[in-house]
Amino acid sequence: MVHMPRPTREQIEDEILETAATLFARHGFKETSIQRVADAVGYSKTGLLHRFPSKEALQRAVIDRAVGEVRAIAAAAAELPPGRARDRVVITGVARLALDRPGAVALVLSGLMNAPDSEFATVLDDIGQLVFGAFGIDDPDCAAAADPMRILRITGALGALAVTSVALHDKPYPAALDDIVTVSCDALGHGRAQID
Template identity: 70%
Template sequence: MPRPTKQQIEDEILETAAALFARHGFKETSVQRVADAVGYSKTGLLHRFPSKEALQEAVIERALADLRAISAEAAALPVGPERDRVVITGVAQLALDRPGAVALLLSSLTSAPEGETLHQFGEAVFAAFGIAGDPACVTEHDLPRMIRIVGALGAVAVTSVAMHDKLTPVALADIVEVSYDALGHERPKK
């Protein structure tokens, strides 16, 4: 069995830390807990990330980079059904590839309504759907769409976290369809 690369080790640490931060909160997740979960020594973990704050920052930056990549993929499309499907598909794929990141996003929605992390996640997510600006400054005109977006994301996040051990490409496609339906677009006629 080949030895993992530095990038693979870092990916494992960040994904595990994201899941632990989501489950236990930042304050209750120690560096030792992360080290134990990935099978490394605390010293080895601190060699890569010099503090718990540095680890948290790396986890958040990676999750934001993932969301921004999804946004960039959709940016050339006009706001509407096609763009929404690209974003929902990207978030669903992220849930399959990095369930810890999606769990962290979900936990930030439920536990830190005033937190900077939520604000950053919110801006990145709504930008992907073509809504620019501060999500906290929603107008009455934008509110129904934003509610549908949050519902669609909730469908992806909750389903993928609750059923992570059963996620297959077929199941992922079903999650995309359920989430897409929450956006209120008509399905293409077959």
């Protein structure tokens, strides 16, 4: 009989937060109950409430983690001027996050895609601004920052990243980080030869 080590507190919390992020992205905050999250992770509702005392506390933990992860990506690119190198750093960070935490990326991107008056747009607006800001969209010294085509390309690159990483996550042919970065940078219009 093989004895599996018990997961650490951190591993359990990661699993809960990732699962909750996936369910929030798919069903919305209102439609995702504590029981639904507990069932998805295989814990009792009581056990889940022991870790997160309310649905709102769980939502806040999921959002805080997503904000922290996006801020770290933005910080890694902050010193670079808007353009190819900065885009690659941001795309690589988001792609790595998508491979490690597809639920978190699905949640972040669902916030970008919902109507302005939806629950997600209200709650996740700051994350969307952080994502676009990481690409230098908010840089007043960069004329390309406000270019509608650049905004469209960034949106397309994030869409390509989300589809390739999230949709292929559980398949027998998972997408590799470099492949996702290449596809996403291509969507930004940089082309492979110019990036590598």
